[in-house]
Amino acid sequence: MTARPVRSEAVLVEANVAARDVALALRIEPGETVALLGPNGSGKSTLLGVIAGTLRDDSSRVAVGERALTGATTWVAPHERGIGLLAQDPLLFPHLSVLANVGFGPRSEGARRAAAAEAARTWLARVGCTDLAARKPAQLSGGQAQRVALARALAAEPAVLLLDEPLAALDVDTRPAMRQLLREVLRDRTAVIAIHDVLDALLLADRVVVLESGRVVEDGPTAEVLTRPRSAFAARVAGLNLLAGRWASGVLVGERSVAGRSHDGLVEGGEAVAAFRPSAVSVYRRAPDGSPRNAWPVTVDALEPQGDQVRVRAGDLSALVTPQAVAELDLAPGAPAVFVVKAAEVELYPR
Numbered sequence: 001m002t003a004r005p006v007r008s009e010a011v012l013v014e015a016n017v018a019a020r021d022v023a024l025a026l027r028i029e030p031g032e033t034v035a036l037l038g039p040n041g042s043g044k045s046t047l048l049g050v051i052a053g054t055l056r057d058d059s060s061r062v063a064v065g066e067r068a069l070t071g072a073t074t075w076v077a078p079h080e081r082g083i084g085l086l087a088q089d090p091l092l093f094p095h096l097s098v099l100a101n102v103g104f105g106p107r108s109e110g111a112r113r114a115a116a117a118e119a120a121r122t123w124l125a126r127v128g129c130t131d132l133a134a135r136k137p138a139q140l141s142g143g144q145a146q147r148v149a150l151a152r153a154l155a156a157e158p159a160v161l162l163l164d165e166p167l168a169a170l171d172v173d174t175r176p177a178m179r180q181l182l183r184e185v186l187r188d189r190t191a192v193i194a195i196h197d198v199l200d201a202l203l204l205a206d207r208v209v210v211l212e213s214g215r216v217v218e219d220g221p222t223a224e225v226l227t228r229p230r231s232a233f234a235a236r237v238a239g240l241n242l243l244a245g246r247w248a249s250g251v252l253v254g255e256r257s258v259a260g261r262s263h264d265g266l267v268e269g270g271e272a273v274a275a276f277r278p279s280a281v282s283v284y285r286r287a288p289d290g291s292p293r294n295a296w297p298v299t300v301d302a303l304e305p306q307g308d309q310v311r312v313r314a315g316d317l318s319a320l321v322t323p324q325a326v327a328e329l330d331l332a333p334g335a336p337a338v339f340v341v342k343a344a345e346v347e348l349y350p351r
């Protein structure tokens with residue numbers, strides 16, 4: 001199968017689901033990946049269900065490109081929408097082989113058996129599951145099933161891809177490979193991805209939309225929302241530290257030199273970004289012994305209460321510490337301090 005260009009279309013959605021108290025409108029641009037963040041019950045799955053058509057609600061409106069999928073007299077069934085949905089549960093057909101599961105989309109679009117099998121093999125190779133082709137879903141691990149489900153969604157060549165917590169069910173060992181795979185397949189694709197890990201949002205999405213109680217409370221470029229959140233929920237989970245620089249000899253070199261866990265795609269001399277959570281930052285008055293690699297002298301700018309913790313701001317960095325630590329370290333605006341972060345807590349990726 002020759003690689004066809006990715007079809008990507010804009011999506012317009014007005015989700016009005018009174019029974020779930022969801023009322024919001026979004027436009028997603030062609031090729032854009034939008035991460036939905038929000039607490040449990042905020043409406044992320046409901047929004048995906050409205051777009052996919054798995055949740056039928058006559059007050060909601062959905063259009064993909066020029067094509068209205070819902071309307072006063074229009075209802076396009078989920079399998080005719082050109083939308084791929086990767087649910088939290090992979091939902092593979094248990095009686096079909098992996099190859100037949102992945103070939104299902106092309107088959108139902110009218111592809112001949114051989115062509116569908118070829119498309120399925122291509123996508124299985126892409127997700128690293130070639131040798132699982134003959135298995136039945138019951139013989140797959142959770143991570144394998146999730147990859148196969150992704151291949152199945154992509155083999156149908158959807159114009160829009162929806163993903164509901166695609167990394168949540170995976171264990172920590174299989175998560176990095178799936179994250180990398182998603183990074184590749186989401187490039188240039190119109191996609192909406194419900195996610196709870198802000199670092200995943202950072203790695204995968206162009207834009208972040210924050211939902212609370214079925215409403216949009218924040219919407220903006222990923223780095224902006226995650227570093228300078230305005231909504232209460234985003235402030236609680238995000239407020240990430242991001243440092244820009246260049247990738248050189250295995251570290252990020254910028255205003256500060258940063259060691260961390262490197263992601264694929266970094267090239268020597270290329271632009272790179274380091275991301276880490278404020279809760280991963282330890283604060284000292286003086287640099288600790290053994291000179292850890294990520295130890296940066298700073299001057300405290302501000303102390304802000306955040307829940308039962310305190311956010312210590314210093315220039316473009318922030319740390320989240322306990323009120324006891326603030327007292328013990330005698331932290332106050334203007335005080336010198338040293339921020340220390342273990343390399344294992346820092347994600348380094350290409351810009």
Ligand SMILES: Nc1ncnc2c1ncn2[C@@H]1O[C@H](COP(=O)(O)OP(=O)(O)OP(=O)(O)O)[C@@H](O)[C@H]1O
Pocket residue numbers: 019020021022038039040041042043044045046047
């Ligand atoms: N099947 C259902 N029937 C009725 N109400 C539902 C159903 N599923 C969810 N709800 C309600 O609809 C609202 C939105 O829930 P939704 O599942 O869309 O949120 P979510 O952000 O996806 O949550 P989570 O992160 O827990 O998956 C909540 O008030 C929830 O209790």
